[in-house]
Amino acid sequence: MSYTNPTTTPRKSSKFDDYTLSEIRRAAETGLYDIRGAGAKRKVPSLDDLLFLGASMSRYPLEGYREKCGTGVVLGDRFAKKPLELKIPITIAGMSFGSLSGNAKEALGRGATLTGTSTTTGDGGMTPEERGHSQLLVYQYLPSRYGMNPDDLRKADAIEIVVGQGAKPGGGGMLLGQKISSRVAEMRNLPEGIDQRSACRHPDWTGPDDLAIKIVELREITDWQKPIYIKVGGARPYYDTALAVKAGADVVVLDGMEGGTAATQEVFIEHVGQPTLACIRPAVDALQELGMHRKVQLVLSGGIRNGADVAKALALGADAVSIGSAALVAIGDNDPKWEAEYNAIGSTAGAYDDWHEGNDPAGISTQDPERAARLDPVAAGRRLANYLKVMTLEAQTIARACGKSHVHNLEPEDLVALSVEAAAMARVPLAGTDWIPGRSQA
Amino acid sequence: MGCFDLQQNTLRDLNAALHRQGDLLRVGGKADTQWEVLNPRGSHAVAVGVDGPLQITVCGSVGYYCGGMNQSGEIRIEGSAGPGVGENMMSGSIRVTGDASQYAGATGRGGLLVIEGNASSRCGISSKGIDIVVRGNVGHMSAFMAQSGNLVVLGDAGDALGDSIYEARLFVRGQVKSLGADCIKKEMRDEHLRLLGDLLKAAEVTDVRPEEFTRYGSARELYHFDVDRADAY
Numbered sequence: 001m002s003y004t005n006p007t008t009t010p011r012k013s014s015k016f017d018d019y020t021l022s023e024i025r026r027a028a029e030t031g032l033y034d035i036r037g038a039g040a041k042r043k044v045p046s047l048d049d050l051l052f053l054g055a056s057m058s059r060y061p062l063e064g065y066r067e068k069c070g071t072g073v074v075l076g077d078r079f080a081k082k083p084l085e086l087k088i089p090i091t092i093a094g095m096s097f098g099s100l101s102g103n104a105k106e107a108l109g110r111g112a113t114l115t116g117t118s119t120t121t122g123d124g125g126m127t128p129e130e131r132g133h134s135q136l137l138v139y140q141y142l143p144s145r146y147g148m149n150p151d152d153l154r155k156a157d158a159i160e161i162v163v164g165q166g167a168k169p170g171g172g173g174m175l176l177g178q179k180i181s182s183r184v185a186e187m188r189n190l191p192e193g194i195d196q197r198s199a200c201r202h203p204d205w206t207g208p209d210d211l212a213i214k215i216v217e218l219r220e221i222t223d224w225q226k227p228i229y230i231k232v233g234g235a236r237p238y239y240d241t242a243l244a245v246k247a248g249a250d251v252v253v254l255d256g257m258e259g260g261t262a263a264t265q266e267v268f269i270e271h272v273g274q275p276t277l278a279c280i281r282p283a284v285d286a287l288q289e290l291g292m293h294r295k296v297q298l299v300l301s302g303g304i305r306n307g308a309d310v311a312k313a314l315a316l317g318a319d320a321v322s323i324g325s326a327a328l329v330a331i332g333d334n335d336p337k338w339e340a341e342y343n344a345i346g347s348t349a350g351a352y353d354d355w356h357e358g359n360d361p362a363g364i365s366t367q368d369p370e371r372a373a374r375l376d377p378v379a380a381g382r383r384l385a386n387y388l389k390v391m392t393l394e395a396q397t398i399a400r401a402c403g404k405s406h407v408h409n410l411e412p413e414d415l416v417a418l419s420v421e422a423a424a425m426a427r428v429p430l431a432g433t434d435w436i437p438g439r440s441q442a
Numbered sequence: 443m444g445c446f447d448l449q450q451n452t453l454r455d456l457n458a459a460l461h462r463q464g465d466l467l468r469v470g471g472k473a474d475t476q477w478e479v480l481n482p483r484g485s486h487a488v489a490v491g492v493d494g495p496l497q498i499t500v501c502g503s504v505g506y507y508c509g510g511m512n513q514s515g516e517i518r519i520e521g522s523a524g525p526g527v528g529e530n531m532m533s534g535s536i537r538v539t540g541d542a543s544q545y546a547g548a549t550g551r552g553g554l555l556v557i558e559g560n561a562s563s564r565c566g567i568s569s570k571g572i573d574i575v576v577r578g579n580v581g582h583m584s585a586f587m588a589q590s591g592n593l594v595v596l597g598d599a600g601d602a603l604g605d606s607i608y609e610a611r612l613f614v615r616g617q618v619k620s621l622g623a624d625c626i627k628k629e630m631r632d633e634h635l636r637l638l639g640d641l642l643k644a645a646e647v648t649d650v651r652p653e654e655f656t657r658y659g660s661a662r663e664l665y666h667f668d669v670d671r672a673d674a675y
Contacts, residue, residue: 031669150511194665204526204545221491
């Protein structure tokens, strides 16, 4: 009688999962590292790991439809003659014309303007459409200096010196040949169709002492009218914030690793930088130790998606937040209505991140005229405005429930954490305890 | 002529006064177009953001970013210049009678920068159309990632000249210590001799001939990523 060894259910490795195997095969076939857009997709401790406590016997809530809960914020009143006065504490992050279509940039400007907030240029300069449709426009000053000129600098409402980006702290931008259209090439002063790699370091300053002088130059050119922001990736938030303040920033923009990008190496997106949650408290520490908290404003970005994220960021000490990926979703990115087309390019709605290839069915991350025309900038701007209003209402709802008459009155004491990691990073107690890991005894 | 003594007045007042002249000229008003800046003593950001055909003489050496983002101004620095002289210049001219520190003419888009002495490292870095003429030598990594425009060096160039260069043209009369990635020696054709002759004339250099120079530029082999050339990066 023969013996048959019973088979077990085939088991895949958790380490060599399907994605990892496919990436090894892709790398072996092409000899190229994987480039993609968007932010980190791995799960990291996040604002989702925090909860608000709400009102109780010792905390009185505000009536949702009766009592006012302010949302306004002023950015850049440390040195600038004309700080930005925003109606909501949510701004639109820098995204370039080049990585995005002209219609997408216009939609972002329209949506921001409808809600009384600012939008931001990107690597590639300022387009007339963007300036024309953005009541408040922040002009990014990047290492590449593509499109940089003093006329646009003077037209801007604020200047954001980009030192780093959460998706790739220490890395420069990429815009591959298929998106270098004639207009993009002209704005960037580059040959059409080449792979363009933006510099990762500024060409004319090195370190915070030089940066202080650079800031003086920009202030002198603009007669000290424009707020100067410094944007850093979530690498060393305590020191970067302190040095930005020392260099003379009016505003620090801090972008955690969940922050999106138009294109960079997958290995960079997933393995460099710190989670947004881990960045906030060290940055606030630096501001408080320097006596500059609320004087130099902190704008937090990197994976902000809803009013709860906004409220949590503010409670931990930020003055405002900035959104990029979420804003693109609001105007139509990864919309299931394009599912057949996503499938045709090897993706699916919700997962599409090959933004560098210029084939975006939604007409957002493309320079192809036919695809770009699919996005109606007026309708898309309205969608963004709706979304921003919902986020603001959500943040207000939470703030009122915590008894706050302004969203800025939210504080760490209003929060608990759902995990030991989040408790340690946010420095709030683990839910059900009074334990803050690293700060108090269990 | 307007005269501004930086030991008596603030930098902010100087730049604001220069900007006002540009504003006046744009609306057809009467403006002082000739200025003298005394006692700069290494001040940073002198005469930045000039936007109009002003003639400015800076009597002494300056710190960082003198003439930054100049548009149409003719700026003469009687002394040496710190880092980033003429950075992102759009048009007009800047002349440095002494030496220039690093990043001279960085990201410049137009106009003419003349350095009568030597220029330090990264001269013409990331240039986007500016013309730079250096009477002496230039330091390492000059014309790094230079996109367009011309760099003329009458003396020698340091290591890694033109590293990762795009379409800028480099003309060197002396020795080049080494060339950077994707930068190669190129044929000097008649059109280049004419161009170089014009540049030397504009810089008021009369004692050398275009034929004494060698042209360098992009091999254009790194314009599209090729894994088999990854060791070039």
